[in-house]
Amino acid sequence: MNGAKISVTTESGQPVKEVTSNAQGTWDVQVDKPGKYKVTLDVGSLPQNSEVRGGTNVRTPTVYEGNCSTVLFALQPKAAPGQAQPEEGGGSSFWTRAAQLTFEGLNLGLIIALAALGLSLIYGTTGLTNFAHGELVTLGALLAYAFNVGTGLHLIPAAVIAVIVAGGLGYLQDRLFWGQLRKRGTGTIAMMIISIGVAIFLRYVFLIMFGGENESYAQYTAQPGIEVGPISAAPKNFVAMGIELSVLIIVGIALLRTRTGKAARAVADNPALAASSGINVDRVIRIIWTMGGAIAALAGIMLGLSQNLKYTMGQDILLLIFAGVTLGGLGTAFGALVGSLVVGLFIQVSTLWVPPELKSVGALAVLIIVLLVRPQGILGRRERVG
Amino acid sequence: MNAGPESQQAVTDRSEHLEGAEGAVLRCDELIAGYLPGVNILNGSDLYVKEGELIGIIGPNGAGKSTLLKAMFGLVNIRSGTVLLKGENITNMKAHSLVSRGVGYVPQTNNVFPSLTIEENLEMGAFQVPGKFKERFEFVAELFPALKERRKQRAGSLSGGERQMVAMARALMTEPSVLLLDEPSAGLSPKLQDLVFIQAQQINKAGVTVIMVEQNARRCLQICHRGYVLDQGRNAYTGTGRQLANDPKVIELYLGTLAKA
């Protein structure tokens, strides 16, 4: 804005200088002492149709030694009297934001659900509360990173290989470790603490191999979003959500319908009886570990794709995973899905009302409330007494 | 246990065992087994069963009857002794491998999958022969009509007796050649108890070798060919069902007189 008149005075009112803005609308005053100054814009010198936003034409910046200090008078077209100030352009309304957050909730919820499914499978069949599950999620993400950035493979084949390798590692884990412990008759509580040990062990192996920084995959980083209705999302999000949903549904149905799926549930209920029915318990558990490892890895890759990779990424969402599993009802695949979606949605949508730094509080509060109303989880069943 | 040497009909030493066990389908020799380190529950018990026989095992609570069945079936670790199935050494073999060798087992407690429906429970019974499920399901549904009506109900919500039916039915889903039953009649109504004993006999008539643990001891001894009385992990008495049922010592110590009255 050219030609606006500005006067600068010290705090106590002694005039320092008066200037007029140049063609770019900028101006400059040299002051020789640090301190508070008062800058006043002569409203009369403004063009007829504009006014200072916020109304006041006085600014009181503090100038520090050796620094300069800038003041700004934002102008806006003068509204006709009696007419409401026009809504500011570019911002989004409550409902678009709600829509966006719902989408984000689903996005996050599905990733949690995938991770939760792996946890739920393993918990369901072996009774192991696996605190190292977060690390299995991380493992998948880092494996994909290693194939992707390390060997220069494109992310898609890298991810496929990572999932397969993680499945294999899941198998080996049971074969060489958890299975052996079961054979020794190690109790579930001891196993739970052992899993904490495993979690610590793996996490710091990752730290050494991978470093403490955030990393991203070589492809699909900062993919620009596209607008779809009220939401804007990157194409990778849609693909990822599609994959997540299909895996969840396929595994869920497989558990309910296939023979191995039913066997897995039978083993979960009563391993000795399962063995007496002719089910090879160890084999079933190994299949579950393989699947659990692979699914956790996929969850990690999706998380890494949507966010970034870090050696604690799995640990950081472990609580949400547990919340999802529990909320849905322990040991049911669809329960994990429903529970996780609720967790994801509440985390995101609650930020409409609570400060984002407290967004987990909202989700956790909902968790508590749901469990008070339905102590057995959303899809869980009450056991009979007597 | 002071195994009464004065008892004539019922035998207490190993000679009968060693004689009779020749050519048995299933035989155990001097089994020593237990749950906790250092505590043996079975203290060298012997048992054999011949092709097509129906064997009853009775004894006081905590004698080790269930443990004996579990040990044979690979669910309790055998510390010493051997189990032979048709000449093959199956000591400490895993339960599921025994199932594929034609052995079936109904546990005494925890004998259903609570979170599976009745139908799924039975499906698990037929796990190794999924093709036969339909046909066998019709068969057991006939026996226990209550189960058919409730096929979609989760076993965890069933009454004690209903569970027992499921457990029995589950074992009947496969057609085992040797069947181990641990108190199959417990908790069932008199009508169904009858049915269970009749079934056991029928199955046995059809050529299945049956070993049955029962606290319904008198009934058990009535139908079985031979019986064992187990006490403190050892064989206290053995003999034919009738011998045992009429042995005064056995009556006094194990059978009681209530049912006779």
Added chain:
Amino acid sequence: MHAESTITERKAAALAAFKDLARDPGVPKPDPILVVDNVVRRFGGLTAVEVDHVEVQRGSITALIGPNGAGKTTFFNQLTGFDTADSGSWTFNGRAMNGVPAHRVARSGMVRTFQLTKALSRLTVLENMRLGAQQQKGETFWRALIPGSWRGQENEITERAEELLARFKLDTKRDDFAGSLSGGQRKLLEMARALMVQPELVMLDEPMAGVNPALTQSLLGHVKDLRDQGMTVLFVEHDMDMVRDISDWVIVMAQGAVIAEGPPSTIMSDERVIDAYLGAHHDAPLSEGELEAQLHEAEAALDAEIEGETQK
């Protein structure tokens, strides 16, 4: 053990009380300790319990029988506060008990056992027993801190527990974990523990299923003793020998409802009861001959069936 042949005072009293009663379901008793009205419990579409009216006579041994799935256990669950009835009301000693939490029910003198036993696995058998005792001083927080304040009582309790254990043939197991007991031993412990409560009404859910018959017999004597000490016993059992031997009165449930009541001798010849529950061979153990006959019968039926199948 008590001589079984001598009819004790209590038994006589109980018999007298039942003598002139009608045999209708829900018949009023002269001195009921428990009165139940219109209790209904549904699970989804299934009505597990639908009892219009039933009364239990004080100082008697009453058996509750009925086919599997008749709703006996569920009925117990309602009465003892372990499950909430959809509707209905009941009084114990004249006090309304619906909606009362389980522990209060037990404290007011109505104690039940569980059919699927609940051993406190990692407590010793003796500790299981001690837990049953009521009004223990040492069970309040502050007094627990002063051992002197509860030692004396504890010793009494232990004595009582040991007596019971001896009767239940569990004395050798006294220091073992309850979780290591066999199936039958758990049943015994379950019942013995309930008796530690010294309740007015003890409700036993199939106490003798899986218990060795010789032991059962000796325990029946004990149950009769309980009656003689003024306790009321309501028990569920499928062992008809036992029902016949000790019960003064029998209530029959089927499909959730009480279908018949009466003294054991008459109830066992009731057509409906035989049909629904007892089957043809209820009244005596099968003789050899009968057994054969029965087998032939069944075989014939099977053959006919197979024929039928093949003809189809």
Added chain:
Amino acid sequence: GGGSNTATQTSPSAAPSSAAPAAKGDGTLTLGTLLPQTGSLAFLGPPEFAGVDLALKEINEAGGVLGKPVAKIDTDSGDTTTNIASQSVDKLLAQKADAIIGAASSSVSESVIDKITGAGVIHFSPANTSDKFTTISDKGLYFRTSPPDKLQGRVLGDLIVADGNDTVGILAMQDSYGTGLADQVQKTVTDGGAEVVERVDYDPKAADFSAEVAKIKAKSPKGIVLIGFDETAKVVNELVKQGLPASKHKWYMVDGNTSNTNYLKMPKGTLDGVKGTIPGAAAPEDFQKKLIAVDADLKDFSYAPESYDAANLIALAAEAAKSDAGVDVAAKLIEVSKGGEKCKSFKECVDLLKAGKDIDYEGVSGPVEFNDAGDPAVATIGIYQYGGDNKYATKALEYRTGNIAG
């Protein structure tokens, strides 16, 4: 000090028994580091260790301190979720460290400051920004070279206003670094007449940042300030995804997140035109090269200059005090940081000291002039701009030097 000299340490006389906490110097200056090898700030560990290592290398090449090479003991500070910092300090004290450089996290420093200063040892943090340390009771032993938030915040705020952003959104990591800086930016921006339409403090461990960004998007500010550490890459991802790219909105970054290798993997032009402020009078490039020579795997350079300066300052003060005892060194630290002949490296400074001159150490992170509280009083902030290759130009747009206080 002297971690290797176990014999004297164990003799009863060496066991500290006098009321005066200061152990006598043993002639060898021993630096302990208490920096994150593990935990949530583990990514800050490598550059900080590298900074100290580089300084030590140069110091010892220049002949060490008091004629002996400077010894160093590295320990892990972890993060606040475990209390291992305290155990690390125990170890350092047992091995007679004279000064401890660390911790990165203000919270961790708070939990061990009593222990360190109580033992008469210098507690010198390269990264603490919490204003609590200004007033904390520290026996005059606590110092820091950490980036001067107040000045940086002012410079950044001013830059934002000068760029004509009348509406500003701030996304700040929720810890003392992030909120401190954000507070200052917010104040400056508001004073300057622009409006902070949205400020979001986020939990850096959050599973994702979409809700935070959505909140900013709702106000669609002209300028978006990103204050944080390496999780900023995720925030950038989210901004691009939700349609707030740098091409439409003006983004501003701070020293904690300007150098991040993840930016290079983003599509070309993602960060084009983004501006960031970094304390220090020199372009970081040369210094970064030197650091890489020490630790080839280095990816992040946050707080490396500050750590480097901390080590140099302690060494110089020890040289000036002619003692390696913590209390003596602390007494000289303020002196060597200001008021005298300016010098830029240890060698240069130590030569001046030996010539009997008063020196004023000018560090890589800024001029580092301590005030009485042991906080830096003056600083220089450089303003850098990113190009289409998602790297910032090595030459700053401008440098601003000023007093921090105010």
Added chain:
Amino acid sequence: MDWITIISTTIKAAINVETVLYGLAAIGINIHFGYTGLLNFGQAAFMGVAGYGLAVTVTVLGLPFWVGIAVGLAGAVILALLMGIPTLQLRADYLAIVTIAVAEIIRLVFRSVTFKEVFGGSDGRRGFSDGFYALNPFPENEYGFNLGPVPIFFNHRVLWVMFVGWLLIALCCFIVYLLMKSPWGRVLKAIREDEDAVRSLGKNVFSYKMQSLILGGVIGSLGGFIYGLAYGSVQPDVFGTETTFYLYTMVILGGAARVLGPVVGAALFWVLLVLIYGVLTEAVSAGYITFMDVTQVGAFRYIFVGLGLILLLVFRPQGIFGDKREIAIDAR
């Protein structure tokens, strides 16, 4: 290698304030989990509420130290009631997740910018321990002795905290010992095994669980006080779920449902942590180990700690003091 320092720091770690404060909190967990079977994964919240109760009372409200302690204790009791009333009806695994959630909520609120005025944000609060140290009877000095060549010294402040802390531990252990021998403790243990059975015997399960939750919570809160007093400050992240996990680890290491289990577990845990670290750093700087450099030792330490945990529990699943028989019963 500097064995003297390694041994000295290790021995000190076994009795230092960390052991004390974790030990106290672990005693609380032992009451909850070991004896009552309550899977309380929110123990850190009890510590936090106590620490912050003290800190906020003294620094923000300007009240004396003793009031702060009272507020902290009251806070712990109230938290137990708040947590317990709705959740004690839940099945064990659900209780676990609810308590984690409550603890996380509390931590997030403590560290939030929104409540910075009260709780001090992510840096927490400091400057509330003067009242405590004013009571210190030990004159300013270093105290300790030389164990052969190994010096074991603590300064007067640490010594005072340790003195009070170990006194509290002794007291708590004694109380736990008395309680768990008593019929009261028997009810708790019975609840751990089967609530319904206990109900059927006329015990008010809810009330006992609540008593247990409060008692364990209050003892846990003592750990929180010790933290605040020993470090002179409280920070929110100290009271995170991680801490609770470590507490469980300590309880199981020592042996659940054993009076001294948690204390020994805590000592063992810290010994493991410090010993491994000491040996590794010294071995690396002395050049015995070349596959890692000094700055990686922190991470390697945890790798070995993880391994150590695994091995300990693989070979002694019942913990140091545990009873093997109990574990055998425990198997599903």
